[in-house]
Amino acid sequence: MNVSNLVKGMLVLFSVLGITASALGGAPTDKIRQTTDKILSILADPSLKNPSKVEERRRLIRKAVDERFNWEEMARRSLARHWVPRTDEERREFVRLFADLLERTYMSKVEGYSGEKVLYEGEKADGEYATVNVKIVTKKNVDIPVVYRLKKGGDDWLVYDISIEGVSLVNNYRTQFNSIITQSSYENLIKKLKEKGAQK
């Protein structure tokens, strides 16, 4: 085998590798990766590590998350049949309270980040919808499978549900909200959400 054949062979090999790499990570995966990397870089930024910068850092993380999450879609799916009778104003209030609750929970997890690895394990797409599979490997050598569910909005893909170990967040909240509303009232659910917000 002469040198030019070897070079040709390598070129073919690289282009094949290139194609597989792009096939493995489509648009939804890229979007998840972008947001994850953005948050990780905020966490790693030494100028934001100072305790006086906590609020600034939170604001930046919140912004990165807001860009990727479709809170209204999430809230609507979580409220399910109870979404229909709500007025526009009630819906806006609910979306805000729900997003606050999720961001607060998410924030405590993110701020506790200590070098876990994030592996991208492929995606599935079905028209407007897509799922992105991610594996988080913790320092205690535990693998946590996470599935992001995304919906296309214009040129962008936005997250409307996350499953951790097979537990969908939206399904979990839907069961809770339905139980609270049917056993007491929608007003009571709002009261509970507000109390949750006031605890911190």
Place this chain on the structure above:
Amino acid sequence: MSSRTNRDQSLKLIFRICIASILWLTLFAPLCLAGDETSILASTSDEIIQVAIANIPPEPSKLEETPEPISDPLEPVNRAFFKFNDKLYFWILKPLATGYEAVVPEGGRVGVRNFFSNLTTPIRLVNCLFQANFKGAGNETVRLLVNTAFGVAGFLDVAKNELNIEKSEEDFGQTLGSWGIGSGIYIDWPIFGPSSLRDTAGFVGDLFLDPRTYIFNRPIFYVLRPYEIVNDTSLTIGEYEDFKESAVDPYIALKDAYHQYRQNKIRQR
């Protein structure tokens, strides 16, 4: 002589558990099946949710999964046990685990967890076979041999770290599920925590495959088992707190998370 009587007693105990579990299964099997197959009869509200979700535009994609909620006729009792377990965690288990965590380095605690996990290989191995999951059974066999021989009696997970052979988390509850048995009603046991009728039967079934059962009547069992629980807890401090923080009704959130988690495990095999 005394070890002989001990063994007789253990066997008697196992026999009793066996009879009890068979009784359980025959008594509650109809309930079990009713739980998943005909829950529309039990609660019309669930049906309405399904219909309502289907009606929300846009149409849900094939990638969606909306599981039937688990039925919970024992809710008042379950809620009382949930509260009991919650207090047990915050008042007893967490302080013990926190103290232990301060003394034993993390590497050691992960090692202890690996050791107990290696010990319970028979449960996973046999349940893989029950589900005709031969790859899983093979992996479990290799893991047992490799980790026992080269991982200091199972303290190190050499099979995963060096050979990339993952554990197959199978149990008899999942086996029953894969045979088409529904979860049945939800039960939040004191001390043991969330379960279902099917998974309780599964738990009892797995006792026969659990080497720890065979030291049941010896005093060491009463030291070993709580120690294992404290060790496990020390590696997950903060998780339950985060979970409660994110929930609006922690009881319902735990029930639903348990149900979704188990359904997913059964689907996955």
